[in-house]
Amino acid sequence: xxxxxxxxxxxxxxxxxxxxxxxxxxxxxxxxxxxxxxxxxxxxxxxxxxxxxxxxxxxxxxxxxxxxxxxxxxxxxxxxxxxxxxxxxxxxxxxxxxxxxxxxxxxxxxxxxxxxxxxxxxxxxxxxxxxxxxxxxxxxxxxxxxxxxxxxxxxxxxxxxxxxxxxxxxxxxxxxxxxxxxxxxxxxxxxxxxxxxxxxxxxxxxxxxxxxxxxxxxxxxxxxxxxxxxxxxxxxxxxxxxxxxxxxxxxxxxxxxxxxxxxxxxxxxxxxxxxxxxxxxxxxxxxxxxxxxxxxxxxxxxxxxxxxxxxxxxxxxxxxxxxxxxxxxxxxxxxxxxxxxxxxxxxxxxxxxxxxxxxxxxxxxxxxxxxxxxxxxxxxxxxxxxxxxxxxxxxxxxxxxxxxxxxxxxxxxxxxxxxxxxxxxxxxxxxxxxxxxxxxxxxxxxxxxxxxxxxxxxxxxxxxxxxxxxxxxxxxxxxxxxxxxxxxxxxxxxxxxxxxxxxxxxxxxxxxxxxxxxxxxxxxxxxxxxxx
Numbered sequence: 412x413x414x415x416x417x418x419x420x421x422x423x424x425x426x427x428x429x430x431x432x433x434x435x436x437x438x439x440x441x442x443x444x445x446x447x448x449x450x451x452x453x454x455x456x457x458x459x460x461x462x463x464x465x466x467x468x469x470x471x472x473x474x475x476x477x478x479x480x481x482x483x484x485x486x487x488x489x490x491x492x493x494x495x496x497x498x499x500x501x502x503x504x505x506x507x508x509x510x511x512x513x514x515x516x517x518x519x520x521x522x523x524x525x526x527x528x529x530x531x532x533x534x535x536x537x538x539x540x541x542x543x544x545x546x547x548x549x550x551x552x553x554x555x556x557x558x559x560x561x562x563x564x565x566x567x568x569x570x571x572x573x574x575x576x577x578x579x580x581x582x583x584x585x586x587x588x589x590x591x592x593x594x595x596x597x598x599x600x601x602x603x604x605x606x607x608x609x610x611x612x613x614x615x616x617x618x619x620x621x622x623x624x625x626x627x628x629x630x631x632x633x634x635x636x637x638x639x640x641x642x643x644x645x646x647x648x649x650x651x652x653x654x655x656x657x658x659x660x661x662x663x664x665x666x667x668x669x670x671x672x673x674x675x676x677x678x679x680x681x682x683x684x685x686x687x688x689x690x691x692x693x694x695x696x697x698x699x700x701x702x703x704x705x706x707x708x709x710x711x712x713x714x715x716x717x718x719x720x721x722x723x724x725x726x727x728x729x730x731x732x733x734x735x736x737x738x739x740x741x742x743x744x745x746x747x748x749x750x751x752x753x754x755x756x757x758x759x760x761x762x763x764x765x766x767x768x769x770x771x772x773x774x775x776x777x778x779x780x781x782x783x784x785x786x787x788x789x790x791x792x793x794x795x796x797x798x799x800x801x802x803x804x805x806x807x808x809x810x811x812x813x814x815x816x817x818x819x820x821x822x823x824x825x826x827x828x829x830x831x832x833x834x835x836x837x838x839x840x841x842x843x844x845x846x847x848x849x850x851x852x853x854x855x856x857x858x859x860x861x862x863x864x865x866x867x868x869x870x871x872x873x874x875x876x877x878x879x880x881x882x883x884x885x886x887x888x889x890x891x892x893x894x895x896x897x898x899x900x901x902x903x904x905x906x907x908x909x910x911x912x913x914x915x916x917x918x919x920x921x922x923x924x925x926x927x928x929x930x931x932x933x934x935x936x937x938x939x940x941x942x943x
Contacts, residue, residue: 416442418450419465447471466492564691574688588650588684591694594642600674650684662712679712736865755813772803795822892928
């Protein structure tokens with residue numbers, strides 16, 4: 412419904428127009444005036460879509476009124492006069508008047524005039540919505556591309572060509588290094604952020620603050636990802652001029668601003684600068700190492716300083732990490748105990764310094780942390796893990812450390828549901844949630860999901876089919892097709908973009924899947940949607 416005002420010094424004329432338009436459901440009269448001066452106030456206050464204005468009025472005529480308004484408002488003007496004077500019409504057109512009608516007014520001509528202006532308004536609004544949607548979806552696409560790249564980089568699977576493409580998209584022309592740092596939320600002010608607060612809002616505020624503060628010092632800041640308690644960022648910088656001491660000063664300043672502005676206390680953990688995509692993985696691992704080696708209960712900025720000692724952490728051997736997670740998922744205490752006993756016996760035979768032993772303990776606890784997060788049992792199982800993180804450095808020898816690790820592993824397993832069917836349902840639920848968050852990833856398939864949840868592809872395929880009455884592959888395709896339909900109905904700028912946002916690298920293959928699922932091509936679907 413479009414809103415109108417009538418500005419005319421003849422009261423009976425105004426009432427007649429109001430009476431006629433009150434019977435038209437598409438238009439609503441929201442104001443009247445009998446001179447141009449009062450008309451200016453009404454239009455500025457009410458901001459109507461259309462104004463019907465008489466030329467000849469006391470105090471200020473219609474031409475003068477429109478001349479003072481047309482550059483500063485979006486209202487469309489219909490000019491009325493009792494004189495068929497071309498000079499009036501020519502002057503009115505130069506002021507942006509859309510229609511020009513003669514008195515005595517014909518109601519049908521007025522209605523046709525209003526309909527033409529309404530169509531013009533609707534077309535302009537549609538263009539504005541399309542432009543807005545284009546930039547919104549473009550931002551989503553750019554953000555998702557950065558997320559996919561980051562996950563590939565920290566997993567060591569990013570191809571150098573992908574990194575080259577990303578640098579071009581982000582206009583990173585210099586061969587600078589990349590530094591990963593993470594921000595861990597230690598405490599949020601209870602007056603602003605209680606247990607029911609939307610933490611995505613908090614992270615959005617933190618992201619904006621971090622980007623603004625750090626971009627003033629470093630060439631480029633890439634926001635990457637966040638979980639409930641951590642936020643990761645990448646700095647693109649010149650390694651030759653980078654000074655750790657200055658960076659730590661910048662991080663401390665960032666901590667102060669976050670405390671004052673976002674009402675949250677944080678610790679910052681940083682890696683060192685490294686080149687190319689593999690350097691991001693290395694800097695990320697260093698930041699994680701700084702996190703795990705912080706003094707218990709301390710809050711500060713922790714910068715990773717490389718050691719000349721050999722790396723004996725669990726991160727050195729991915730097979731160790733995966734094997735532990737498999738034993739935890741199987742909840743096989745006997746095999747888990749044998750594994751821990753043999754591993755710590757081997758450590759003892761190497762006669763390692765205590766700092767290296769602490770690093771190994773931190774690795775074991777990190778594996779358990781990953782297991783708890785994957786199973787969605789953080790609220791139940793995290794307290795014993797937190798206690799282990801707080802006390803593992805108090806162990807005086809290998810035996811005490813092994814007892815601590817074994818105790819916390821078994822304590823966590825004892826708190827999980829005993830019902831096997833419940834556990835299977837929980838796994839399928841976690842996998843469905845994982846698909847809903849990563850459907851845009853082209854690498855989302857049976858093998859990668861099985862690897863992510865540390866089960867065999869055969870087991871996952873059989874279990875998913877039993878629980879969901881369809882294959883995992885068909886479920887992924889169905890989910891992507893539903894999302895594709897939503898994006899197309901949301902006026903996405905192109906089929907190519909929708910294909911990319913739904914995890915398809917080939918728009919032709921996407922169209923084939925869409926046609927097979929809906930019985931119609933994406934382009935034909937868009938045409939039908941526009942006709943409705």
